[in-house]
Amino acid sequence: MTNHDKDLLGNPLSKDDKELLELYARLKALAVRTDLPPVVTANAKQAMVMLWNACNDLALIAEEPGCD
């Protein structure tokens, strides 16, 4: 999700938008890993869905993040 340069409305992404998307993508990648201890996976998932909210509310994404 970090390779696009516009939001869902066609506006160019701001620096903050890009940072939010980058964080979301990194947390999403962490959340689906199966080799990490539960403490990491569970908290990465929690953090990821919070970032999903920010990105979704700002019309940067419209997707299901795909983990529980």
Add this chain to the structure above:
Amino acid sequence: MPATSTSYWNPKTETLPKAQLRALQLTKLQRLVERAWQTSPFHRRLYDQAKVTPEQIKTLDDIRRLPFMTREDWMANQADKPLFGDLITRPPQDAIRYHLTSGTSGRQPLRVLDSRKDWSWIADMWCYGFWGFGIRPSDTVFFAFSYGSFIGFWGAHYCCEKMGCLTLASGNMTTEQRVKQIVEMGATVVCATPTYALRMGQTAEKMGIDLKRDGKVRRVIVSGEPAGSIPAVKRMIEEMWGGKCGDTAGMTEIGTIMIFECDHQPGGPHIIEDHFIEEVLDPDTGEPVGYGERGERVVTSFGRGFIPLIRYRTKDLVCKVPHTRCTCGRTGDIYEGGILGRVDDMKLIRGTNVYPRAVEAVVREHHEVEEFQIVITRVDNVQDEITVKIELKPDQQECWPRLQAKLGKDLADAHEGLRFNLDLCKQGELPRFELKAKRLQDLRPQY
């Protein structure tokens, strides 16, 4: 700009020009329909029967190509394929929350599941409403809520934690204990059904507590009953609590609220249009009605991944007016007067349509009334009678002859001259409610 100085939870999309809002809704709708088609057998069947595919959704008007989804279909689906039917898009093991509808309609409750992301989104929708009504991280928020399987204020509780409020749960408390804690903790915000907000106020009076003097409540947020937008009910709540009363409305089927009153209170709640499409349709023909006309709410929700809700017929009666009615700057349209009632709760009494909410609006104009109940009977198998049972406040007993005449006239005037019987009840005779009140008893034979 400090984050707390904005009056919007999400300034970017809450104030989007209408054309951009519609474009955003279309993008979200297209992705939602595609996802439902791919992952929900229930939706795939509906669309196959209607001969519609996701590629046909090219404009927002194309939403009308999509079939309606009804509660009856959903219930039948859960009965056919227990426990959750094949509407859900993922295995139940992926869920973190399980809730039920309230059961006030007397039917089998619906079972719903939410993922971690869904649950977070549910709280986020409440944040739109709480922030919009002026709640801030410095507030102490008290929830008069039982925290059971009914979804109720669960999402609102998590919203307040997310916003950084001091959040007080009161699941196991009596009404007296709740009143005491609200005062003791200096709660600045109280959340309850309108009925229960009134009951707590009445209980405080009986305990010798003056909530306006002894408490610090500056906002009362109500939900769960149409009464939350009845001006007389709001006035009563505000007079009891000394804080401004704001209405919200949601439903278990979407998991959260879809409308909320902003701080400007323009006479109804705003629709959260970047997360929902709210159509208002003629309940008989299914055709759209215009601004200012009453119709049935049909909701499409973009947020809940586990349960795609697309063109869901809610049976809620509403009247949509343009967002310009309000000066707050939000571009989400407004439901004037909130949820006006249910399409299916209209009662026909000797040829006149009677809605419980309309009766409540008249009764609540009379401050002497503490509690009431509507009873409909059939006499000699022929004539329908409607009776409003009234319980007066303890210090208002002498007013009954005058009130009986006035209330009878007001109810008749509001219902094409229909005669209402009025019965005076003893103190404590009528039932009290914590969640959704059930004040209507239709005792006529059901055929």
